[in-house]
Amino acid sequence: MAHKPRALVTGASKGIGAAIATSLAADGFEIVLNFRSSQDAALRVKEQIEVAGGSVVLAQFDVADADACAAALKTIMANGPPIGVLVNNAGVVADASFPIMNRKAWETVTRTTLDGFFNLTNALVTPMIRMKWGRIINISSISGLVGNRGQVNYSAAKAGLIGATRSLSLELAKRKITVNAIAPGFIETDMITSVPAEAIRSIPMRRFGQPSEVADLVSFLVSERATYITGQVIGINGGLA
């Protein structure tokens, strides 16, 4: 490879995505840091990465918006080395018990996760094939594996992402492109602020996970130590079944 490829992390203005961007920057990847609305938070992550000696550009767009993704990718791809690492991390919750779940809650969650996956991955796979190297990591959830009350939309989206991971990994295995999913349990971010503290009792390790612990796993999967791992769904959950 002429240049070290860049890493695009979606939903990286805070939480798990911010930790992943920080970790991959420390691994020497130039980062394209996507976010949707939290500009101040994204700027803070950018500054932290730069203070640590890393390199990052911000890319504000909604991953569920196909036209916005296409326009952003056009600019991104015209201005630097190819994207070799794609972390589909952007995600939202809109919990409700199913009888009262409205269409907006269904669509926001499924479109962010599944259309977001399609809009970016579909466009970035061909350059990875040309490069004969790539790493695609999809941030799913334990909810996509075992389900969760109040999360029919989120579980459906995250389970769909696992199906997409498995099928795409089969298509790309011969091309030195790995495709894996990570299924976190409870990770201490804004997303779980409404989760009651008693939830900790259901976790065998009796604590929530930290975003940096997920980021360490991403760094490993991206590294040359993980070249033979593809099509997997890796749990990171303190033992929560």
Ligand code: NAP
């Ligand atoms: P978070 O703290 O709420 O952060 C979510 C990030 O996604 C933010 O940067 C947000 O950007 C971005 N985002 C949301 N919708 C977007 C869109 N349409 N386009 C672009 N960016 C968008 O959540 P988190 O806990 O870090 O979650 C990260 C991922 O891990 C999600 O996929 C989530 O489902 C998954 N996950 C989390 C947990 C957990 O316990 N925290 C467990 C399992 C899985 P803006 O703020 O700028 O809009």
